[in-house]
Amino acid sequence: MNWIVVADSDVSALRTAGQILCRQQMRMTGFNSAQTLLDFLKDNQPDLILLGNVLWELGGFEAISALKHSAHGDVPVLLMADADSRELVSQVKGAAGLVNKPLEPAVLTATVREIFAMREQHSQDSAFPARSNLEEIASSLEECNDASNGMWMGKEAFGNVYRHMLRYLDRYHGIAFQVLFTVEMSKETSEATREEIMAQFKRQLQKTLRSSDMMLESGLNQVFLLLPEVQESDIGHVIFRIIDEWKRTEYGAFTDIASEVRRAKLDGGESAREMRSGADWVVVVDDDVANLKIAGTILSKQHMRVTALRSGQALLDYLRDNRPDLILMDVRMPGMDGFETMRRLKQAWGPGQEIPVIFLTADENAESETQGLALGAMDFIKKPFVPDVLTLRVRHIIELTRLQKNLAEEVEIKTQENENLSLRVVQTLAEAIDAKDTYTNGHSGRVATYSREIAKRYGYSLKRQDEIYMMGLLHDVGKIGVPDSIINKPAKLTDEEYDQIKAHPVMGARILKNIKERPKLAVGARWHHERYDGKGYPDGLSGTDIPEEARIIAVADAYDAMTSRRSYRQILPQAAVRQELERGRGTQFDPEFADIMLQMMAEDPEYQMSEK
Numbered sequence: 001m002n003w004i005v006v007a008d009s010d011v012s013a014l015r016t017a018g019q020i021l022c023r024q025q026m027r028m029t030g031f032n033s034a035q036t037l038l039d040f041l042k043d044n045q046p047d048l049i050l051l052g053n054v055l056w057e058l059g060g061f062e063a064i065s066a067l068k069h070s071a072h073g074d075v076p077v078l079l080m081a082d083a084d085s086r087e088l089v090s091q092v093k094g095a096a097g098l099v100n101k102p103l104e105p106a107v108l109t110a111t112v113r114e115i116f117a118m119r120e121q122h123s124q125d126s127a128f129p130a131r132s133n134l135e136e137i138a139s140s141l142e143e144c145n146d147a148s149n150g151m152w153m154g155k156e157a158f159g160n161v162y163r164h165m166l167r168y169l170d171r172y173h174g175i176a177f178q179v180l181f182t183v184e185m186s187k188e189t190s191e192a193t194r195e196e197i198m199a200q201f202k203r204q205l206q207k208t209l210r211s212s213d214m215m216l217e218s219g220l221n222q223v224f225l226l227l228p229e230v231q232e233s234d235i236g237h238v239i240f241r242i243i244d245e246w247k248r249t250e251y252g253a254f255t256d257i258a259s260e261v262r263r264a265k266l267d268g269g270e271s272a273r274e275m276r277s278g279a280d281w282v283v284v285v286d287d288d289v290a291n292l293k294i295a296g297t298i299l300s301k302q303h304m305r306v307t308a309l310r311s312g313q314a315l316l317d318y319l320r321d322n323r324p325d326l327i328l329m330d331v332r333m334p335g336m337d338g339f340e341t342m343r344r345l346k347q348a349w350g351p352g353q354e355i356p357v358i359f360l361t362a363d364e365n366a367e368s369e370t371q372g373l374a375l376g377a378m379d380f381i382k383k384p385f386v387p388d389v390l391t392l393r394v395r396h397i398i399e400l401t402r403l404q405k406n407l408a409e410e411v412e413i414k415t416q417e418n419e420n421l422s423l424r425v426v427q428t429l430a431e432a433i434d435a436k437d438t439y440t441n442g443h444s445g446r447v448a449t450y451s452r453e454i455a456k457r458y459g460y461s462l463k464r465q466d467e468i469y470m471m472g473l474l475h476d477v478g479k480i481g482v483p484d485s486i487i488n489k490p491a492k493l494t495d496e497e498y499d500q501i502k503a504h505p506v507m508g509a510r511i512l513k514n515i516k517e518r519p520k521l522a523v524g525a526r527w528h529h530e531r532y533d534g535k536g537y538p539d540g541l542s543g544t545d546i547p548e549e550a551r552i553i554a555v556a557d558a559y560d561a562m563t564s565r566r567s568y569r570q571i572l573p574q575a576a577v578r579q580e581l582e583r584g585r586g587t588q589f590d591p592e593f594a595d596i597m598l599q600m601m602a603e604d605p606e607y608q609m610s611e612k
Contacts, residue, residue: 002116003027007037008052013101017050020105034058045075048115052080056289060296060308064094076115088297176228177235177261183221184256197251204249208242235261280398281305285315286330286360295328298387312341324355325398331361331368342375356401430473433480443560448472450556454596468549471524475553478508478525505529506538520549528553533587551590555597563610574607
């Protein structure tokens with residue numbers, strides 16, 4: 001007996017559907033809300049879902065994805081639409097069909113039986129469809145090592161999953177990722193236990209994956225995934241989440257999961273290309289289903305992709321894995337209103353992650369508009385909607401946001417180019433300084449590297465790490481004014497010569513202070529020879545009066561001096577260097593930075609941190 005689940009907030013529609021299906025000897029279960037349907041699907045797998053207007057509670061145009069994500073298997077979904085929403089519902093992707101309300105017994109019965117017949121044929125027929133062949137499909141999966149089939153599995157195994165693959169190749173267009181998971185078990189694991197572990201792993205994957213993802217069994221202990229619509233920057237996080245969640249299961253403690261990732265290029269059909277050709281994506285958030293329908297109808301007629309959500313919390317959950325172009329959000333919603341949702345969005349968004357928000361309101365309230373704009377909303381739109389106004393404002397905000405993003409990216413590119421140019425100039429200058437001393441080749445670069453590592457371990461941001469690296473490169477720039485004969489003198493320096501050497505910090509600061517864009521460069525040059533106990537030069541600063549960056553460079557500079565060759569000695573043994581740093585902590589060196597340097601030495605038993 002076929003089992004059909006019917007979900008519609010209209011009780012009369014549930015009753016009518018039940019009467020029709022029961023007369024056809026079919027089992028029927030009814031729900032009047034999306035949440036009860038989703039809860040039911042966690043532990044049950046019907047043969048078909050007949051979905052009415054609760055699709056708007058499931059995300060509107062994304063309703064099928066939400067259902068398939070919750071269900072254990074690929075359950076077909078048949079949509080029901082009333083007269084005022086047929087055009088809109090017909091645009092929902094992934095449905096097995098559409099029937100009109102009020103339900104006609106003959107039409108509903110014929111449609112349901114056709115879906116079951118096609119499903120039965122699909123499961124029995126292993127022949128390749130005439131419109132394509134294995135080589136054509138394989139050629140659409142680029143950048144794979146096995147040119148014969150585009151996957152890790154052999155041709156026979158690939159043939160068994162070929163029909164499933166067609167559905168994905170037709171729907172998606174662009175870069176996807178192929179992931180091969182191997183569940184590694186001990187040799188002592190029995191066959192029955194192996195099967196149970198793999199069944200559990202696949203069930204765990206099913207809960208994690210989105211409806212657009214495809215899972216296939218590739219071997220005895222292997223599972224193959226095809227993941228379209230995943231950003232390259234996110235694929236590592238996706239795999240980590242899958243493995244992390246598996247580790248928390250009963251079998252996760254004594255199995256290991258190996259993963260192998262390859263990029264694929266999916267070349268879908270015309271519908272996929274149209275869907276990916278730059279259609280603007282708008283999420284509409286409103287607890288009133290009528291408003292969701294109206295906004296969806298208006299925007300979809302303008303070839304926009306629309307997702308409907310019914311609460312602020314639903315939006316927060318949805319944005320964890322999705323990035324639309326714009327959010328239309330009602331101000332007044334039960335539970336979490338639009339303003340509170342906006343506050344939480346701002347807390348969740350990192351730099352550059354913001355999505356433009358337009359508030360929807362039926363109120364003529366200047367105070368509300370002021371509050372919304374202060375929270376970061378781009379605009380307000382009055383309800384009921386005027387189609388042209390809604391469309392123009394949405395397009396304007398999306399285009400403005402894209403323009404700003406493109407401009408920011410261009411500025412970032414140019415800034416990075418300037419940074420790279422500055423770094424090359426500084427490195428060249430540092431090499432010229434080091435070249436004055438036959439025995440200190442590469443000294444400035446090593447000091448810069450050690451300084452950056454100390455700063456990183458101390459908690460500096462990436463930007464500050466880059467700053468101290470530049471400071472380290474130029475800390476000895478003042479030696480340009482010291483005669484080569486003094487710098488390279490093998491014998492002991494006279495007092496006058498030593499005074500000239502000691503003048504290089506002041507000279508270096510004088511040179512670098514003219515670089516107004518990088519005022520801290522002069523800091524490292526002037527004060528890297530100060531001592532924590534106040535006995536250094538040129539200004540006799542002590543303790544925290546010495547700028548922090550200079551205290552870091554002082555430790556790095558002293559370390560490299562001891563681990564480099566000099567005209568009067570070879571590289572000191574590592575034990576001797578450690579002893580000197582320990583003796584100098586709190587007197588010559590800031591104790592915190594000396595301790596970090598000592599820790600770095602402890603992690604370097606092969607003494608790699610020395611002049612080669």
